[in-house]
Amino acid sequence: MKTLTSREDWPLGVECAWPAAMHATPARAVARSKMRRWQLWLAAVAFSVSLWQLGQGTYLQAKAWLAQVLIRQAWARTLEGEAQARPWPWADTWPVARISVPGRDIERYVLAGANGRAIAFSPGHVFGTPLPGETGNSVIGAHRDTHFAFLRDVKPGEEIVVEKSVGGTRRYRVAGAEIVDKSETRVLAQRLGESRLTLITCYPFDALRAGGPLRYVVTAKAI
């Protein structure tokens, strides 16, 4: 094994390897080198695509978990009385509640609005349903591969605690889970005199791509 001492000995990669082909007969060498060039270009393209995809995949996850830091700070400000405390200035959403599952050491901040922009950062509260902790059916949506991945393991009887933005907490007990089609708006329905939490995420949990028609719905009733 040769030790690398001088700059010349350091294999500089792709370009430096080319002169090696000079030993072949010129015509074949040209053809070969052309082919290799194409191959290397292709490799470069594939490499860029892989960087882009890996970056994108990591970015989606990083966004989901790093944002929690800022949302936690915004939540602290909310509890101190600030209205619609935005986690960052151009955010079009703000924390409206904090949910925790004491038995699983899970803690999530719920943002206003369950649109794609909001739930990329944290679970989102569906507009038009009562705020979590209030009377009625409060609906919260989140991604199955980030904040609501834990729903897969949640069992009936487990306790969920909601901390409200106006202070105070409310406890819920998981009643059950079901798989529904996304068109089944009945899970959003309000019933007189009943308080519940409806947590919605996509199903199946292991699906590779987003956008499927099925939803996993966990229902918890106020204790």
Added chain:
Amino acid sequence: MNTLTAVISGRRKLMLVELVAKVVLAFAIGLATSIALAGIVLLLAHDAQAAELQAMKPKEVQQGTLLLKSEGATLAVPAVATDAEIKVSGIVARAVVKQTYRNPYDTWFEGLYVFPLPENAAVDHLRMKVGDRIIEGDIQERQAARAQYEQAKSSGRRAALVEQERPNLFTTSVANIPPRGEIVVEIEYQQTLRYDSGSFSLRFPMVVGPRYIPGAPAEGQGAGKGWSPNTDQVPDASRITPPVLDPAKHAPTNPVRLKVVLDAGVPLARVDSPYHAIVQRETEGGGGIVELAEGSVPANKDFELTWTPAASHAPQAALFTEQLGDKRYALLMVMPPAKEVAAARLPREVVFVIDTSGSMSGSSIAQARDALELAIARLSERDSFNVVEFNSYAKALYDDARPASAANRDNAVRWVRRLQAQGGTEMALALNLALNGRENPGRVRQVIFLTDGAVGNEDGLFKLIRDKLGDSRLFTVGIGSAPNSHFMSKAAQTGRGSFTYIGKIEEVKEKMGQLFAKLESPVLKGVDIAWPGAVEAWPKRVPDLYLGEPIVVSAEFDKLDGDIKLSGLRGDTPWSATLPVATAREGRGMGVLWAREKIASLIDSQRDGAKEEDVRDAVVEVALAHHLVSKYTSLVAVDKTPVRPKEDELQSGAIPTNLPEGWEYGKVFGELPQGATDSLWNLLAGCLTLLLAIGLTITARRTPVALRRA
């Protein structure tokens, strides 16, 4: 040779190691960059000031219901088909709306149909047709009418009941429709037409857009069959929320045929129907007949017919009278001249409010955004402005109004372009932000409110407007295919402004142009009418009139002789006019219009503090005298003989309505959130392409070595 191979293979190993190292390095850099970027973005964000957006206190945030109480519409209900014939004569219209209830099932049915009428419709006749018999409806107090209807229903007799839920929203209940049979219900109403900016317009609404119901579920006034439970803010919510068909799953329903007999009394320059294709025929008397080109259309948007008198025939004044018993009634319309008055224009403060709730999603929000952009661009440098958007929450672009500099206008337009429609319609939050109840000396404060008015708590909002108006003026712009006309007109009246409608994107420029003309021209204030004799005139106080708006007053009197004298102030310039009573023409339905106007004024007086019992008694008295449906009186028609055998069951159902054209079902009734990212896919795709890249590189590097060996 051996040593050479060893060197080469050593080199290859090194290269391979180096390649892998580079790939790992590149990946790590990519990873670190994306994490760092995300982190920097968020951390930077933390230090900056969140000054641009003003918000409500959490306690003021309310929740409401825009969601289904129970799932979907029951489809086993009678079908309804509507046939309307509207006769226009001059400035009034009389309409006969024929609703045919057909029962396609083998059981007996009761049908409930919630439908809209013009907000100033005076409903004064109900007829139930069974075969060739006609049963005339009676006017009664609401409770008594309902009791009579229920009694007839349970005893097996055919019956029809028309109740008013809102001035522009009615319910027909039809009991004991025989199996495979039908009952025809005819409703008649009279209305004053809108004359504005040189054109008359007739609006015939066809569908009640699903209303947002704020408040918490509560026991309310009776259980209707609607999709919403009653709430503390809308105690009759279950009565005004008929089931709505998802257009993605059901064909359009409730066909409407329409015929307008147009006798404008003057030569016309043009006749337009902006939302429906029409066919026109001339009649001998110089009038015309307008019908829908398609024959029948689904009830899913407003029909509008506008006509413009030829230039020299634009009406200046009109007086119609009618003798009813020992009383005479008059309808007076006077068009103040639109003279250019060179008044010193005060700087304006304009607050734009845009409804970004779920019901605006689709074509409505596009129209509203366009209108708003146009309005912002129109501001002058002397003006100041702000923009408020609202759905489940309300937020203002700026903490306070800012000068309409080019930079601020551009910033606002960019903000408006990004607005998306979703969520509830908490209109009170927006009104609280836009109206501050203050006086603003030295400037004119105008609030321009763009909405479809799809809410169920109108009365609460009118009260809020009244209490917080200060010296601001509120102008409503009704957006979309089926705006709530009651909200538009009454909110503008309470806000001492004016209202207009935009029903499609092509109208934005024209309609907003008319609104700008009103906003920028001096107002006709303090209009006083001196009648030559004792009259009871409604409205009691003529509202401020904007450019292109006429004075319209109804009066009851015994005898009038001489001249009616009108006066007022246009800006700082006095205006007056005289109209001899002798010019009056005989008309029909003036008494009903007077009674309708009186009822409207009485209901309004409740917001000014009048006691509900007093208002109720007064309304009942005038409504019974003039055979009018009102909040407190209903029309009921009952057949004499029972038809349903005692042992046969009667089923009941709310007739579903269409979703207004251009609306999005999921955005109105809520949709399940989508809860997944593509991150797993991205990571997998990334790994696969990375493997491909490595493979390609290795084979590319291996080839020369193999060559050399050969």
